[in-house]
Amino acid sequence: MKLDELLSPEVITFHLHHSEKFAVIEELLDLLVQTGKVRDRATALQDLIEREKYLSTGFENGLAVPHAKTRAVDEMVMSFALSREGIDFDSLDGKPTHFIFLLLSPQDVSGPHIQLLALIARNFQKKEIVDKVYGVQTPEELLSLFHDFK
Incomplete structure (x- = not known):
């Protein structure tokens, strides 16, 4: 599956x-709730917060991908923010986060969820x-830029 x-x-x-992580x-x-693709905001939020408290989803190179498997969605859904100022996301490199993808997947979806996380992480290792x-x-x-991610 492609980001676009x-x-x-x-x-x-x-x-x-x-400007605060949560x-x-x-x-x-x-x-995502506004699109109607999240059935239960409270459940989705609880699942995201539990996952984030377990282990920060702030990576390196200004990237964070808060994600959770939840019964609040029927299909994978994603949103994105670009913060030019940067957010403290407890990232691995300790630097501000500028690119935030939020991913929700149904509880029974594993392969596509992991593949999408890998696609994002792999592409954001490239400075260009x-x-x-x-x-x-x-x-x-x-x-258009995300369409070319491989």
Whole structure:
């Protein structure tokens, strides 16, 4: 599955209203709730917070991928935020996080969930991709860039 198949302009933001990790997770969850693809916001939020408290999903190179398997969705759903200011996401390298993908999968989905996490992590190890994503100005430009992720 490709990122541009899961993302659409209405679940992409370049203007976060919050700067605290768990508030950002809620903000990204609410983008998905507004699409109608999350049946139970409270359950999804609880599953995301439990997963994040177990082990931070802040990676390196400005990337975080809060994710959870939950009974609150019937299919994989994803939202994305670009924070030019950066968020403290307890990342592995201790640096601010600029790129936040939020991924929810049904509880019985394993393979595609892991594959998508690997796709994101692999691409964000490349400085040229990090720089390109940081420079995008519109959701459409971002989706075009994500279309080429391999």
